[in-house]
Amino acid sequence: MKAILTVTMILSLLMASANADTPAEKPSEDVTEAQSQKNMEICKQHFREIRKAIQAYKKDHGDFPKWLSDLHPKYLPDANLLLCPADNKGGKPIFRHNTDPKMPVSYGYRFWPEVRALKNEERLVYGDIIPLFRCLHHHFNEDGECLNLSFSLKIYESRFYWRYTPEDMYGSPEAAITTFEKALARYPDDRRFFDLYPTLVTLYTKVENEKSADAMIERLKSAGMIPDDKGYRSVSEILAEAGLYEELLEIFKAAEQRQPDAEIILGKLAYIYRKLGNTELSEVYERKVDPKYKLWGKLVPDFSATDLDGKPISLKDYRGKVILLDFWAVWCGFCIDEMPNLKKVYATYKDQGFDIIGVSLDDTEKELRDYIKENNIQWRQIFDTVNAKSEDSLVRQLKITSVPSQWLIDRDGKLITHKARGEKLEQLVVDALKKKAESK
Numbered sequence: 112m113k114a115i116l117t118v119t120m121i122l123s124l125l126m127a128s129a130n131a132d133t134p135a136e137k138p139s140e141d142v143t144e145a146q147s148q149k150n151m152e153i154c155k156q157h158f159r160e161i162r163k164a165i166q167a168y169k170k171d172h173g174d175f176p177k178w179l180s181d182l183h184p185k186y187l188p189d190a191n192l193l194l195c196p197a198d199n200k201g202g203k204p205i206f207r208h209n210t211d212p213k214m215p216v217s218y219g220y221r222f223w224p225e226v227r228a229l230k231n232e233e234r235l236v237y238g239d240i241i242p243l244f245r246c247l248h249h250h251f252n253e254d255g256e257c258l259n260l261s262f263s264l265k266i267y268e269s270r271f272y273w274r275y276t277p278e279d280m281y282g283s284p285e286a287a288i289t290t291f292e293k294a295l296a297r298y299p300d301d302r303r304f305f306d307l308y309p310t311l312v313t314l315y316t317k318v319e320n321e322k323s324a325d326a327m328i329e330r331l332k333s334a335g336m337i338p339d340d341k342g343y344r345s346v347s348e349i350l351a352e353a354g355l356y357e358e359l360l361e362i363f364k365a366a367e368q369r370q371p372d373a374e375i376i377l378g379k380l381a382y383i384y385r386k387l388g389n390t391e392l393s394e395v396y397e398r399k400v401d402p403k404y405k406l407w408g409k410l411v412p413d414f415s416a417t418d419l420d421g422k423p424i425s426l427k428d429y430r431g432k433v434i435l436l437d438f439w440a441v442w443c444g445f446c447i448d449e450m451p452n453l454k455k456v457y458a459t460y461k462d463q464g465f466d467i468i469g470v471s472l473d474d475t476e477k478e479l480r481d482y483i484k485e486n487n488i489q490w491r492q493i494f495d496t497v498n499a500k501s502e503d504s505l506v507r508q509l510k511i512t513s514v515p516s517q518w519l520i521d522r523d524g525k526l527i528t529h530k531a532r533g534e535k536l537e538q539l540v541v542d543a544l545k546k547k548a549e550s551k
Contacts (some may be wrong), residue, residue, distance in 0.1 A: 150196040154246050154258055157192045158266050161218075161244075165264065175262075179220050179244060180213035190214060197248040220244045222262075236304055238290065239263040240280045242273065277310060284317045356386045374400050403510075403529045410524050411436075414505055418491045419480065424468070426524065433465045433543040435531060436518040438495075438511050440472040441482045446515040449532060450486065456537050457490060464522070465540055470495050470505050472514055519543065 161179070164186035168176050176182055183190050194202050195217035202215020209220055221242055222230055233241060239262035246258040256271050261280070269279035277287040291307045291314070298304050308327055315324035360383050366376050381396035398404040411426060418424045426434070437453065439446035457467055467490040473479045476494050483492060495505050505511070509518070519531035521543050531539050 147197065151258070153196045154248075155266060157195070158246075158258065158260050160189075160192050161187065162260060162264050162266070165243075175222050175243065177224050178211050178213065179216050179218060180211045183214065193217065195246050195248045217248065218244045218246050232303055234262060236294065236306065237277070237280075240265065242269075247271070274306070274310065275313070277314070278317075284314045288314045288318070356383050359383050360387065406526050407528060408525055411518065411520050411526050412508060413524075414508065416493045416495075416505065418493055419476075419483075420491075424491060424493065426468075426520070429466060429468070429520075430524055431464070431522050433460075433522060433540060434520040435465075435467045435536075435540075436470060436505075436509075436520065437467055438470045438472065438506065438514050438516040438518075440474075440514055441478050442473065443514045449515055449517075450488075452533065452536060454486075454488070456540055459537070460540055460544065461489075463544055465544060466490065468493065472496055472506065521546070 161182065164182040165175065167186045168182055179193055183193070187193070193214070193216045198217040202217050209223055211220065221244055230241075241261060242257075242259040243262045243264075244260055247256075257269050257273075258266070259269055259273070259280075260266050267280065270276045273279060277291075278284045281287040281290055288311065291311055295304060295307055308330065312324050312327045315321070315327065360380075363376055363379050363383060366373070367380065370376055377396050377400040381393050381400065384390075384393035384396065413426045415423065415425045435453075439449075441447065453467065457465070469488070469490060469492040471479045471492055471494050473494070473496060476496075479492065479494055482488070493505065515532060516529060517531040517536070518529050519527040519536075519539055521527050527539060527543055
């Protein structure tokens with residue numbers, strides 16, 4: 112009975128995730144449903160013309176283009192066919208990482224040079240039905256959120272997270288099950304196919320094959336089924352979303368026995384213990400995986416830089432204050448989510464000895480300046496991207512590997528924590544400010 116409840120929970124959670132709001136661009140509210148449907152038909156016609164151009168390109172070159180713009184003008188004379196009629200940004204991509212380098216393109220290409228090896232492995236697992244390029248602009252279409260053209264040059268609609276609903280690609284849950292079962296039969300021990308196991312749990316449940324779903328859950332929980340980073344992420348997602356942290360702990364403790372120094376395992380154990388309420392063990396594992404904990408209580412190296420106003424700035428200038436070094440970027444969604452909290456804490460304590468130094472990793476200085484102006488950010492900023500490849504870069508000096516990263520520094524210049532985020536930030540600042548009052 113427990114296994115049946117488990118797969119049901121997993122199904123509902125994955126379905127909820129698949130139907131959640133996505134990063135796709137939504138149409139303007141003043142666009143009628145009729146106009147949106149017309150836009151969708153135009154977009155599908157664009158896909159058909161681009162498909163013809165790709166077929167001709169492949170015939171000449173024996174491969175897909177590096178970018179969709181490579182089709183123009185020889186194979187696709189009309190460049191407007193690369194623009195979605197629902198795109199209100201004129202071909203500026205929703206995701207920057209696959210920006211076409213030559214011209215405005217609305218459609219998200221999935222096979223640019225840097226990701227070809229990864230995509231070819233993905234094709235081996237799922238087949239050539241996976242998206243080659245996609246339109247992520249909503250058209251009020253009821254059957255899906257994205258329009259896709261596959262590597263096999265099929266046009267179809269799907270959810271944004273197509274892995275959660277493979278029946279969109281294959282036509283039905285039964286067809287997806289058959290495809291995945293055949294793939295696993297051919298490659299039973301190939302680590303690249305691990306993602307198919309949790310996906311099959313979902314599909315079996317959709318077709319009410321509880322026996323097969325239960326068997327797959329047990330296989331997922333087997334330590335032998337945790338082969339690599341991809342596998343760890345897959346099994347962690349599917350069990351964590353179902354709240355099965357005890358089962359997850361069992362899996363990762365067994366994995367730790369086999370790979371005691373693997374960072375992904377140690378990090379997951381820290382996460383699991385935190386979810387189970389064991390903060391002591393959670394911190395033990397966090398310290399194992401994050402060397403920055405060793406810096407707590409030690410002096411943060413001084414630096415000399417120039418702020419956005421061209422004025423010199425260094426950490427020693429702030430000695431005697433409690434300082435937050437905020438490593439962030441406008442393109443980082445978590446950083447932007449954190450900004451209202453930073454503004455509130457800054458406004459409350461800036462006259463009590465607290466200050467912030469922003470260290471921006473933005474792509475351009477203009478993006479940074481525009482955001483600061485629009486959101487009335489009061490504290491000083493360092494545009495560190497300009498120095499990113501030099502030894503002067505703060506990011507390089509302090510070995511910052513991700514943003515947001517918020518270092519809280521006490522009045523003596525010592526690091527209190529490198530995790531001063533969210534609700535705990537204010538209390539950390541209050542405690543740090545109190546220490547001076549107590550020392551008088």
